[in-house]
Amino acid sequence: MIERAIYTEDHAMFRESVKKMYAQELTPYVEEWETKGIVSREFWRACGNNGMLLPDIPETYGGGGLDFKFNAILLEETALAGTTGPAFGVHNDIVAHYINNYGSETVKQHWLPKMASGEAIGAICMSEPSTGSDLKNIRTKATPVEGGFLLNGSKTFITNGLNADVAVIAARVGDDSGARAISLFVCGCDQAGFIKGRKLDKVGNRSSDTAELFFEDVFIPQENMLGKQGEGFIYMMKELPQERLSIAISCQAAAQHAYDIAVDYVKERQAFGKAVFDFQNTRFVLANLKTNLQVGWAHLDACIQALVDGKLATHEAAAAKLWHSELRCKVVDDCLQLFGGYGYIEEYEIARLWRDARVMRLYGGTSEIMKDLISRSI
Ligand SMILES: Cc1cc2nc3c(=O)[nH]c(=O)nc-3n(C[C@H](O)[C@H](O)[C@H](O)COP(=O)(O)OP(=O)(O)OC[C@H]3O[C@@H](n4cnc5c(N)ncnc54)[C@H](O)[C@@H]3O)c2cc1C
Structure with missing residues (x-):
């Protein structure tokens, strides 16, 4: 391979520490995760303990305060170790970024340190049974109530669906159709009415848990809306x-x-x-x-x-x-x-x-x- 110029000494040291950690904590467990259809929570915790989660999130929120190249190294080393089970892309690169970029201070302080330690695992909930590519047509609805919203609807194909503790959910507010009605919400997965459905039986990527989720009058406080109403899309x-x-x-x-x-x-x-x-x-x-x-x-x-x-x-x-x-x-x-x-x-x-x-x-x-x-x- 031609020498890669984008990585520095610090990146190389991080890569070595990931390789070392994987030899102990990942490689011996890949087959077990494949059979069980889920990555163990202990592995996520071990990643947190080794400073591997949320590399490019500010240190004030428990992240590494580094650049995205550290996230990239984690993705590369996971695939080079022969698995795509641990969904770091979802946890580090998507969910943490939505929360960091658009979350209220309370939400950031509550969830990001937990995600950095591996105590909380993230999921991103966009796709629904009736729509995947055409995201403007999602049906999950957030109805305004005093102090927040009541969420109703369902999502499918959700990576980390069973393991997840925190979800970023796309939902429609009000009766408008189209993109301008879509907002994003952060929701703890232990909220009343947040129901984890069956684990989907997939052709491959079996160690990654993929599930259906159902929302029945899940209360979401106003401060858990990401950014502004109607700007989710x-x-x-x-x-x-x-x-x-x-x-x-x-x-x-x-x-x-x-x-x-x-x-x-x-x-x-x-x-x-x-x-x-x-x-x-x-x-x-x-x-x-x-x-x-x-x-x-x-x-x-x-x-x-x-x-x-x-x-x-x-x-x-x-x-x-x-x-x-x-x-x-x-x-x-x-x-x-x-x-x-x-x-x-x-x-x-x-x-x-x-x-x-x-x-x-x-x-x-x-x-x-x-x-x-x-x-x-x-
Ligand atoms: C293992 C797995 C994990 C996933 N994880 C997540 C997750 O964590 N969160 C999440 O929100 N979603 C997740 N998804 C959902 C995934 O993003 C969708 O499956 C994908 O976007 C396609 O949507 P769909 O399945 O509804 O297909 P459809 O949108 O119904 O598409 C069916 C076919 O029509 C084609 N098509 C649709 N529109 C057009 C167009 N305009 N032009 C040409 N062709 C078109 C598609 O390319 C496809 O071939 C996951 C899916 C899988 C299988």
Whole structure:
């Protein structure tokens, strides 16, 4: 890999500490989380104890007071460790940012330190049974009452849905239709009427708990509204580039990991009296993947730097999400092929990496929605 210029000594030290922590606290538990369909709360706590949560949130709220590159390292190392179970993208890069950027002082002081310590796990609740891509049409409703709102409705596909202690929820206030009626709220998941539904049985990404949520007259105090009433859609559009870049980062690193384990495998596996690596087809497939990965890292680093500089445009983040998620799917599929029949057997990690990849072209906005966003910038 070409030396990456965006990271400093401090970033390198952080990366080493994450690797070390993962060897003890993550790698030994991946299979258990896959079977249980959920990452343990102890792991989140351990991350908090090691100063790995909320890297770029101000220290006054318990965060690291660092830059987004530390968040990126966490995403990279998680994918390089072969899992996308712990949803750091949701917790660190989305929920904490909504609260930090738009929350009242009370809300920030209440939730951010808990999220930084791993005591509270975050969820972002936008998608509903009847709408995902078309967020302007959400139906969950927040009805104004004395001192706040009563929330009614349901959400689906919510990452960290079962583990979550705090949720950022998009809801419609009043009877208006369209984007101007949408506001965002912070809600503790132990509030009366906040019901966690079933854990969804997914094709892949199984160690990440994904659930349905139901709201029945959940009281939300006025101070838990994020920013101004009716501006929720604007905030979502502002925050989505970071969410999409987070997905792109995970995808690039997961693709690299699949490539790395495939190289090891084909150098060991023998066929027709030689290593599978020695067939010209294998070397050409790997050469293609290696080239794509090299280009991918360079592009990713440019995007990470642009985000840190506050210059990553919405359409650029959409392009990154589109390209890196499609790259990941292509790489894991080509790598699985190199494993032959073993690639289809669950005991082999490549099988799980292949299953885990598919959702990346769906969540955080589908590939089609990314293309639509990019095309609007042309
Ligand atoms: C594992 C998982 C985790 C998730 N985590 C979360 C989460 O934490 N929080 C959350 O809020 N959501 C989450 N989601 C939801 C995810 O973001 C949505 O599934 C996604 O945005 C697509 O919405 P949809 O499923 O309703 O599909 P639909 O919007 O119904 O789309 C169906 C098809 O139509 C296409 N389509 C729709 N509109 C257009 C258009 N304008 N032009 C062209 N094609 C179009 C889509 O690309 C897709 O192919 C998660 C989903 C999954 C599977």
